[in-house]
Amino acid sequence: MPTVLVYFEDTYKFTDKAHIEYVANDERGYYCVLDSTVFYPQGGGQPSDIGTIEAKGVQLPITFVSFVDGYVRHYGDLSSVSLEKGEEVSLYVDEARRMQNAKAHTAGHLMYTIVESLDKNLVAVKGYHFPDGCYVEFQGIPSFENTETFIDKINIKISEALNKGSSVEASLITPEELAVRWSNTPNNLPPEKPLRVVAINNLHPTPCGGTHLKSLNELKSVVVTKVKRQKGNLKISYKFE
Structure with a gap:
């Protein structure tokens, strides 16, 4: 069975119990797969969680997490203990790292929904929410003439949105429901499979599997720092606190 993604339910859940499915290795190193996980695997422009897995009283550092064919791989030095199928383990996500990633991702959603509301010619197609430089790329020919303006x-x-402290909600809805709420819904979405979408107050919901804040009150600031053309797209960089 594919790994149950517990982090979907609550960004603020940092510990959990799970059971070992198997241990293997690939070009990145040794990893374990669990029946469920609270660890977020890297993807969607967001870095993975890190933390530890406790097994037989031993703390095993988890340095990277990935998602492959429905299974979450937890990478780290697993050599200090023998992990057996069905064994219960305790999971501990690095809280500071999780919340920093959630802030970066939420800030990106806020920024790009505002950009799309200001310029209907621009559609967000890619987000990068890593600490070395956050940005969102947009397709389309912008209608504005002066970049600084x-x-x-x-x-x-x-700033207006942050002052209102709008709520941020993640939920599962069908593509049909999403299309009703957002006219720009991509037309290549699965016709029946429920989608996890993230919505900031009355701004349009967006398909997203990342971790997010509960409220914009948790962001001190989000500031667009640069706009430039890159490979035909418009790249808008931002910083946040």
């Missing part, structure tokens, strides 16, 4: 407009709207 456009940046100022975005930052004013972001």
